[in-house]
Amino acid sequence: MGIRALRPAIFVAVGFAALGLVAERPLQAQGSITITPAAIGVHIGTYYRFGDTVTGITPTTVGWSVALPAGATGSAGSVDTGGLFVPPSTMPSSGTVIVTVASNITPSVMASATVTILNPIPAVASVSPANIPLGPSTVTINGSGFVQGATVTIGLVQLPATFVSSTTLTVPVTAVVGEMGASYPVSVTNPNPGSATSSDVVSVMFGSTDGPPTITYAAAARFLDQAAWGGDAATIEHVQSVGFLKYLGEQFNAPISPYPDPTLTPYYLNGVQARFFTNAVNGQDQLRQRVAWALLNQFVVSAIENDTSIALVPYLQILQQDAFVNFRTIMEDVTLSPMMGGYLNMLNNDKANATAGTAANENYARELMQLFTIGLSALNIDGTYQLDSSGNQIPNYNETTIQNFAKIYTGWTYPTEPGATLKIHNPAYYVGPMEPYQANHDTTQKTLLNGLIVPAGQTAQQDLKAALDNIFAHPNVAPFVSKQLIQHLVTSNPSPQYVTRVANVFNNDGTGVKGNMAAVIIAILLDTEARAGDNGSTLTATSTAGKLREPVFFIASMLRGLGAAVNDSNGLTTYGTNLGQTIFYPPSVFNYFAPGYQIPPSFTAGAALLGPEFQLESPATAVGRYNTVNSFIYGTLGGAAISFAPFISAANPSNPANLTTAPANPSIPANDMNGLYQLISNTFFYGQMPAALQNAMQTAISALGYSTTAASAKARAQAALYLALSSAYYNVEH
DSSP states (O other): OHHHHHHHHHHHHHHHHHTTOSOOOOOOOOOEEEEEOSEEEEETTOOEEOEEEEESOSSOOEEEEEEOOTTOOSOOOEEOTTOEEEOOSSOOTTSEEEEEEEESSSTTOEEEEEEEEEOOOOEEEEEESSEEOSSSEEEEEEEEOOOTTOEEEETTEEEEOEEEETTEEEEEEOSOOOOTTOEEEEEEEEOSSSOEEOOOOOEEEESOOSSSOOOOHHHHHHHHHHHSSSOOHHHHHHHHHHOHHHHHHHHHHSOOOOOOOTTTSTTOOHHHHHHHHHHHHHOSOHHHHHHHHHHHTTSOOOTTTOOOHHHHHHHHHHHHHTTTSBHHHHHHHHHTOHHHHHHTTOTTOOOOBTTTTBOOOOHHHHHIIIIIISOSBOBOTTSOBOBOTTSOBOBSOOHHHHHHHHHHTOSEEOOOOTTOOOOTTOOOOOSSOOEEOGGGSOOSOEEOGGGOEEOTTOOHHHHHHHHHHHHHTSTTHHHHHHHHHHHHHTOSSOOHHHHHHHHHHHHOOSSSOSOBHHHHHHHHHHSTTTSTTTTOOOOOTTOOOOEEOOHHHHHHHHHHHTTOEEOTTOOHHHHHHHTTOOTTOOSSTTOSSOTTOBOOGGGTTTOOOBOGGGGGOOHHHHHHHHHHHHHHHHSOOTTEEOOOHHHHHHTOTTOGGGGSSOOSSTTSOTTSOHHHHHHHHHHHSTTOOOHHHHHHHHHHHHHHOOOOSHHHHHHHHHHHHHHHHTSHHHHEEO
């Protein structure tokens, strides 16, 4: 055809192109690249090799690069020709970098991955000193990969550390006491991003390194008066064997001793009260039962208002289950309990009705703050009151605040029974938390603590969360709760320093978590002030340590020391009633006794001492303590079997132990029951029975004589036990 013949075709094509009528030809494919993974986190000090897949390009060779996101500062790290990425040695401002792979043949074909830079994994090389003296000290942790915000864990206790450098941390050991000669593992945990804990086997030892780790009998027995319902021989020996920290760890994981199924006897509390003592005396979860009782004395409900087991048992189960969780969880679970709802009128609390002239009930709004969480006035971290320029306490809230909180707590009713439909006021049912009936909830705007505004239009659940979070965030919660827990478990008059140490742990368990109950309990029980009397108390006229055994603890600790076996047919509740404390029947929301009750100065040599449990002490209950001991030692207890065999054996004149130690009173014969005195001292006085009490025992036993008959030996044992357990030395913990 030649060139001439092609011209018309070319003209036509050009003409159509000019008119925009020629379709675009598809571009020739350039291939593709994928990178795997597309996103990943890499710890500083480690590395990661990326993969790539090239499709449609030959040869398949690629190049790698790494860069910071736009505007970020710092180093991006490096990546080699094989895709091996090494993060920077310090965190870039962005916290991320971009790794890119591109074709060497067609550089515009590329793929990128986002790398989140994680804190390094810490490593512990050594601890100095490796032998930590008892009492407050500073420990230096040497290693690598440490960052700001790292925490140090010694045994079970996690402590905030001071960052010195990436190779050095220091940590004050003030709220932790180790057993003499006991060794504990040490680890470091870096915070997020990429929180990680060291795995090196490094440990420290508390106290002397001479000889095997030991805990004295006195220390173990005294510890169990605080961490359990008193000590028994087997548990004291176990604590001596494993140590305080390991025992606490075991207790945190021990199975819960249950209460009876309330559906079997729904209207009677007798069996529940009896089970309380069965659990307290023979339960394996001693610490949980003790803490749950302390919580019940703070988040008070009373069977005076509702004496059915179907209402009370679910509430007791909440306190058992929540004993070691977060305090914020306890607040919510208690708030939504139908038992608490009925007791303090949050249950079926209707929103305001202007036509009827009604307003939301203020009862729970008031007591949750005043008695359960923050108190009336602002506190310092040590539990003392903050004062204004005129020396007056500073109120935490006013009546308007209470009214606003009351609106928050409207619209809640009983849980809906299975198969039923939610109503504005559900019929009584106690399984599970209360439920909201939204139309009965006040949806107006509310102003809470510290001016927090809860917006209008929220659901009952949203308002409740805002309110509980608002209270939990209040600075009073830590010292208010910490001091009361210390009073229940250890001493009526904790020093401000003791309260401060525990409150600091409440505010931050070492990982930035507030309200960790397990950490708070460890801090309370292992504090230097709690353990100060382990190897001999200092009983002086001005001593403020210790506390009166409240009636239920007085009963349970005696029975544990006597090796009693208690079953659910016991009538021990009656003994508590005779001493002013009927189980589950506190007289008001203010409990059996107030944490701020002050012993009359006429009894304390002019010193202002708190003694909450002494509020129950009267001439009648004081005599009741003698009568209770008399019943236990000389009477017959239904549902509780006491074996006096060890004490009778020790009261035998031929017992070699009675001939080994000179008596405290030189006028008493040298063969006068020293083995019996030592056994009673170990069992009930941490091995530290005062000489005056032993003298009284010697006098009483001398009058009984030293016949070798079994009846005579039992009489001597009973007389000595009666004097011991009715004495002020036993009734007041030291």
